[in-house]
Amino acid sequence: MRAVVLRTHGGPEVLTIEEVDDPVPGPDEVVVDVAATALNRADLLQRMGLYPDPRGRQPEIPGLEFSGTVASVGERVRMWQPGDRVMGIEAGGSYAERIATHERQLMAVPESIDLADAAAIPEVFLTAWDALVLQGRLTSGRWALVHAGASGVGTAAIQIAGAIGARIAVTCSAGKAGICEELGADLVLTRSPHDWLTDALDAVPEGFDTVLDVIGGDEVDRNLQAVATRGTIVQVGLMGGGSTKVNVGMLLGKRATWVGTTLRTRPLEEKVAVTRRFAAEVLPLFDSGALQPVIDSRYPFDQIADAHRHMEANANAGKIVVTLR
Numbered sequence: 001m002r003a004v005v006l007r008t009h010g011g012p013e014v015l016t017i018e019e020v021d022d023p024v025p026g027p028d029e030v031v032v033d034v035a036a037t038a039l040n041r042a043d044l045l046q047r048m049g050l051y052p053d054p055r056g057r058q059p060e061i062p063g064l065e066f067s068g069t070v071a072s073v074g075e076r077v078r079m080w081q082p083g084d085r086v087m088g089i090e091a092g093g094s095y096a097e098r099i100a101t102h103e104r105q106l107m108a109v110p111e112s113i114d115l116a117d118a119a120a121i122p123e124v125f126l127t128a129w130d131a132l133v134l135q136g137r138l139t140s141g142r143w144a145l146v147h148a149g150a151s152g153v154g155t156a157a158i159q160i161a162g163a164i165g166a167r168i169a170v171t172c173s174a175g176k177a178g179i180c181e182e183l184g185a186d187l188v189l190t191r192s193p194h195d196w197l198t199d200a201l202d203a204v205p206e207g208f209d210t211v212l213d214v215i216g217g218d219e220v221d222r223n224l225q226a227v228a229t230r231g232t233i234v235q236v237g238l239m240g241g242g243s244t245k246v247n248v249g250m251l252l253g254k255r256a257t258w259v260g261t262t263l264r265t266r267p268l269e270e271k272v273a274v275t276r277r278f279a280a281e282v283l284p285l286f287d288s289g290a291l292q293p294v295i296d297s298r299y300p301f302d303q304i305a306d307a308h309r310h311m312e313a314n315a316n317a318g319k320i321v322v323t324l325r
């Protein structure tokens, strides 16, 4: 099969496609003919040699999510059969024509969603739902604050907050405010020239019950000022840097919770648990129309380096899908 293999690390030019062996399913595994994959910020870091596949697999094939059809199944597989439309997350290996994954990590593609477009669902909707609802305890009527509202994670978060009846404020660059409003954000805070914190607290003086932060860096201190008493900050990314100075006294005074999370490094049992719960509770909302994948652009597989350049330039609003067939 054809796959992107990282023989060296660096700029988008290191993403070369070569022939590698097809995966063989283990007893509990399914091999999927990949219709499409979608980009995540982690892919850029992995390409630069900064975020390796935690399983250490060789050859090193990046790619955290995929959609496609079941090609073959292991002897103990009960949930799927060849031809089924599926999607899922993996710790790597999705930039390839075929991927093997545990049967319980897969989800059925909602009937209303195009097979390739479904690649834009798993990573960001699982992340946003897990961060806002499971870890961030967001419920109907409460306020969420989400940074980078037009990112893949942000566009999923806006829709999830709307679907559960919560209210949501987002930060983003000025040119991306429109898409956040269209998706249903209640308050859009452009980061410049305004100070988003002042505007946020003017609008929601009691503070935000749940803060989903993908920036880190200097935003951490502002998050502590923005979070409500007994609220929760869920740290999902560090695009603005991992080290910063904060007033830890605010965490104590507000009796707030600050949680860090990643999906990629979780053990199989934890990934299966969150996937099965998402499949039961959230997937039906795609067929009802409450949720939809937000697709910025589609690139053919042999132009995957251009897709990386597009994300690196912060030019996307929503997901960048890479189609393989």
Ligand SMILES: NC(=O)c1ccc[n+]([C@@H]2O[C@H](COP(=O)([O-])OP(=O)(O)OC[C@H]3O[C@@H](n4cnc5c(N)ncnc54)[C@H](OP(=O)(O)O)[C@@H]3O)[C@@H](O)[C@H]2O)c1
Pocket (backbone or CB within 6 Å): 039, 040, 041, 042, 123, 124, 127, 148, 149, 150, 151, 152, 153, 154, 171, 172, 173, 176, 214, 215, 235, 236, 237, 238, 239, 240, 241, 261, 262, 263, 264, 311, 314, 315, 316, 318, 319
């Ligand atoms: N923990 C997990 O399991 C998990 C899973 C998925 C994603 N993530 C993290 O979530 C984040 C978003 O990922 P994504 O794939 O959704 O990204 P994405 O679609 O590429 O969107 C990223 C957007 O963030 C904004 N941005 C970039 N650098 C920034 C900075 N330094 N300060 C403020 N805003 C910045 C830009 O939008 P503007 O034009 O609006 O500035 C950029 O387009 C990443 O940090 C990623 O690693 C974590």
